[in-house]
Amino acid sequence: MKSLFAAMITVLVISTSGFSQYKLEYKASGSTPIYYKSHTSLERTESVMGQTAKVSLISDQTISMTSKKSGGDLVYLIKIDSSENVAVMPNGDTSRSSSPTLGKLKETRIHPDGDQISSRWLDTAFAQSQAGEAKDNGSFFIKLPGKKVSKGSTWNQLKVDTIGTPGTAGSLVVNTTTGYKFVDEEKFDGTPCARIDFTGQVALQGSTSAQGVEVAIKGNGTISGSVLFDYANGKIMKIKGKSDQDVTMSSSGSHPVSVPMNQKTDYDLLLIK
Numbered sequence: 001m002k003s004l005f006a007a008m009i010t011v012l013v014i015s016t017s018g019f020s021q022y023k024l025e026y027k028a029s030g031s032t033p034i035y036y037k038s039h040t041s042l043e044r045t046e047s048v049m050g051q052t053a054k055v056s057l058i059s060d061q062t063i064s065m066t067s068k069k070s071g072g073d074l075v076y077l078i079k080i081d082s083s084e085n086v087a088v089m090p091n092g093d094t095s096r097s098s099s100p101t102l103g104k105l106k107e108t109r110i111h112p113d114g115d116q117i118s119s120r121w122l123d124t125a126f127a128q129s130q131a132g133e134a135k136d137n138g139s140f141f142i143k144l145p146g147k148k149v150s151k152g153s154t155w156n157q158l159k160v161d162t163i164g165t166p167g168t169a170g171s172l173v174v175n176t177t178t179g180y181k182f183v184d185e186e187k188f189d190g191t192p193c194a195r196i197d198f199t200g201q202v203a204l205q206g207s208t209s210a211q212g213v214e215v216a217i218k219g220n221g222t223i224s225g226s227v228l229f230d231y232a233n234g235k236i237m238k239i240k241g242k243s244d245q246d247v248t249m250s251s252s253g254s255h256p257v258s259v260p261m262n263q264k265t266d267y268d269l270l271l272i273k
Contacts, residue, residue, distance in 0.1 A: 021148040022182070022194055025112040026141065027234025028074055033064040034235065035081075036140075039268045046261040053090035060084050061099065062272075065140070073117060076108045078140070112234075113146030140236060140269070142198065142227055143180060153182045163206075172206035172217060186228060188237040188271075193228040200224070202245060213251050221245030225267075239269040 040059040045052060061083045067076045083099035104126050109117040143157035161174045178200035186195040200223045208215050225241025243265045250258040 021150060022185075022231050023148050024144045024182070024194060024196075024229060024231055025146045025234060026074055026110065026114060026144065027112075028067045028069045029065075029233070029235060030068070031066050033066050035272050036063045036065075037061070037270050037272050038063060040265065042263065042265045044261055044263045046259055048257075048259055055090065056088040058086045059099075070109070072112070074110050074112065076110070076140075077122075078106045078108060079103065108141075110141055111146070113144045114141040115143070116141065142196065142229075142236070142239070143178065144229070149182055151182055151184055155180050170206060170208035170215075172204050174202065174204045176223070177201050178223065183226075188228045188230070191230050191237065192232070193237055194231050196227045196229060198223070198225055198227070198241075202243070204245075204247070210251075213253065215249050215251050217247060217249050219245055219247030221263075235271070236269070237271045239267065241267045243267075 042057040044055045065078045105122040108119040159176045163172045202221045223243045228238040
């Protein structure tokens with residue numbers, strides 16, 4: 001009888017082991033900085049009057065951040081500690097540069113599920129400059145369900161961003177629809193993490209100006225990738241993602257011009273300490 005009871009308990013444990021619940025939400029790490037390394041490679045192909053031109057850009061950065069709780073939200077102070085950008089132009093010239101955001105503190109406030117509440121540069125003069133309009137590459141805060149979920153769980157996010165175009169009065173409206181799936185548990189340097197895969201669609205529309213001419217921008221594309229999330233400490237350990245976008249820039253008037261382009265981007269973010 002005891003053997004039968006033990007066997008029944010064993011079967012019950014095995015049958016329910018696949019339904020473990022994980023709380024996936026961000027948590028404050030405190031005043032001691034954590035450090036990430038990011039690598040971005042971009043290749044853009046443009047077609048102008050039958051001629052094709054390619055531009056390549058590789059960017060490597062180290063980023064530090066601290067975080068604290070503020071009520072039910074989280075406040076992050078993010079800083080780029082080092083940055084190197086290498087660009088290869090259509091004529092073969094290579095240029096090296098650093099990010100204008102190097103050493104500048106950005107304050108980003110989020111909900112525990114990753115939804116952004118606000119983001120601002122703490123250097124007021126920098127924020128008001130043209131360089132201060134630069135956007136971050138990639139993202140530290142993917143959307144999380146913010147509740148207990150099991151392996152195989154899915155969730156979605158619809159995100160609308162309005163991005164200013166530096167030096168002009170134009171702007172871009174970017175609509176991103178992303179689907180996430182908690183695929184499995186995976187270890188990163190011995191730390192148990194939730195592996196989250198994502199795929200999505202991007203649509204953008206807006207305008208800018210070039211040499212006094214109004215230019216309309218329209219495009220669409222796809223994103224995909226995977227994330228390792230340390231669910232015990234509430235932080236991202238690794239992101240590997242890519243995007244593929246087709247964009248057309250066109251002007252009207254007496255000499256209308258249409259410039260189609262394709263932009264492919266690969267992005268890696270890695271916790272280093």
